[in-house]
Amino acid sequence: MKLTKLIPATAAATLIPLMAFAQEAEVPAVVPTDVVFIMNTVLFLVGGFLVFFMAAGFAMLEAGLVRSKNVAMQLTKNVALFGLASIFYYLIGYNLMYPLGTWSVEGVLSGVFGPGVLEAVGVTADAVDDYSYASTGSDFFFQLMFCGATASIVSGTLAERIKLWPFLIFTIILTSIIYPISASWKWGGGFLDEAGFLDFAGSTVVHSVGGWAALAGALILGPRMGKYKDGKVTAFPGSNLTLATLGTFILWLGWFGFNGGSQLAMGSVGDVADVSRIFANTNTAAAGGAIAALIVTQLVYGKVDLTMVLNGALAGLVSITAEPLTPTLGAATLIGMVGGVIVVFAVPMLDKLKIDDVVGAIPVHLICGIWGTIAVVFTNSDATIGAQLYGIVVVGVFTFVVSAVVWFILKAIMGIRVSEEEEMMGLDKAELGMEAYPEFYKG
Numbered sequence: 001m002k003l004t005k006l007i008p009a010t011a012a013a014t015l016i017p018l019m020a021f022a023q024e025a026e027v028p029a030v031v032p033t034d035v036v037f038i039m040n041t042v043l044f045l046v047g048g049f050l051v052f053f054m055a056a057g058f059a060m061l062e063a064g065l066v067r068s069k070n071v072a073m074q075l076t077k078n079v080a081l082f083g084l085a086s087i088f089y090y091l092i093g094y095n096l097m098y099p100l101g102t103w104s105v106e107g108v109l110s111g112v113f114g115p116g117v118l119e120a121v122g123v124t125a126d127a128v129d130d131y132s133y134a135s136t137g138s139d140f141f142f143q144l145m146f147c148g149a150t151a152s153i154v155s156g157t158l159a160e161r162i163k164l165w166p167f168l169i170f171t172i173i174l175t176s177i178i179y180p181i182s183a184s185w186k187w188g189g190g191f192l193d194e195a196g197f198l199d200f201a202g203s204t205v206v207h208s209v210g211g212w213a214a215l216a217g218a219l220i221l222g223p224r225m226g227k228y229k230d231g232k233v234t235a236f237p238g239s240n241l242t243l244a245t246l247g248t249f250i251l252w253l254g255w256f257g258f259n260g261g262s263q264l265a266m267g268s269v270g271d272v273a274d275v276s277r278i279f280a281n282t283n284t285a286a287a288g289g290a291i292a293a294l295i296v297t298q299l300v301y302g303k304v305d306l307t308m309v310l311n312g313a314l315a316g317l318v319s320i321t322a323e324p325l326t327p328t329l330g331a332a333t334l335i336g337m338v339g340g341v342i343v344v345f346a347v348p349m350l351d352k353l354k355i356d357d358v359v360g361a362i363p364v365h366l367i368c369g370i371w372g373t374i375a376v377v378f379t380n381s382d383a384t385i386g387a388q389l390y391g392i393v394v395v396g397v398f399t400f401v402v403s404a405v406v407w408f409i410l411k412a413i414m415g416i417r418v419s420e421e422e423e424m425m426g427l428d429k430a431e432l433g434m435e436a437y438p439e440f441y442k443g
Helices: 012-024 032-065 068-097 104-110 136-157 164-184 205-223 239-265 267-301 304-321 330-353 361-379 385-413 420-425 427-432
Strands: none
Touching: 012 032, 032 136, 032 239, 032 267, 068 136, 068 164, 068 427, 136 164, 136 205, 136 239, 136 330, 136 361, 164 205, 164 385, 164 427, 205 330, 205 361, 205 385, 239 304, 267 330, 304 330, 304 361, 330 420, 361 385, 420 427
């Protein structure tokens, strides 16, 4: 994801009228490389705050899909995990992910707790080393948002039965070590990038990593009490589908920054056209996923399931994230539709395996992340199925194994699951001593 090549100068067609205006106003013309630097930085910042808004989307989605007695806990986890990700990605993760441009033991050791990532206050053009890139502060900000999104994926899967502090400790390890290392193999110029593995904005690097970490946690943590009993699956309806729908739309909006910002350049006509193409493909994939889930649930269950439609839209978004640039609008729609169908059948499959995923994050982010990474070969001629499968397996094995080890250690040292009494009471009262909806419990 990080730029490794120089970005071409701004198109002459853009500069000529700008210079003419400057001459008429007797103001010095803007240096072309300055324009590239500014425009790239703006893309990183705008894309970054759109991805940041996805944190609100995850929070609302999870708050809507858990039971009312656990809403405050989910909101607390989402705020805390983003705060921890922001601190520990700065302290360790960023330089671990981009170890001074060279992925090596020496690079990693010199990068961890390395120099700050921000330019000096009031930096001038003369002090900027590379006009063709963007400010390091904007790059750090943009990359941080992806790290925070990875942690948010884990939160929803393990809801309603995990203790707060073990989860937050895992978040620290995920955002400072697990995610940065696996991401460095592709976006930090590592061996997956050299092997030809393609993942434009992170179907595997971000979404599958979060999904694998969540799967490991769900297996070790176990299902919620009463979820699977006497061979039957008990449905636990969410507390507020209005919030869940709002969260989905917020995530849909944020994804334009997620995928569009991953172009990493806005300093030429071609770059801007590509960003526009990415926006359009991202949107239509989400639409395809939502409509496919809507139709399939009607056919399979006889009624439309709103929660499936919401996750269908998210599945479409995850599916297109590995390659949002090269597909046509029709191909992007089909890629998203396959994701929507996958979710409808993957959710009951997990229930058959007695894997309790409260919000459906494993089907959406892990399984559709895998599908989206494979789908790259259908629209990008540079992709090979071997390289794509290689990247999926390497990242999956690493993330799942390391996450499982961390979960087992936390379970042995401090325990990761609340007691049966606390689970029945709800984590809001048991862990926090407060309730999101206190008036519901008053006579």
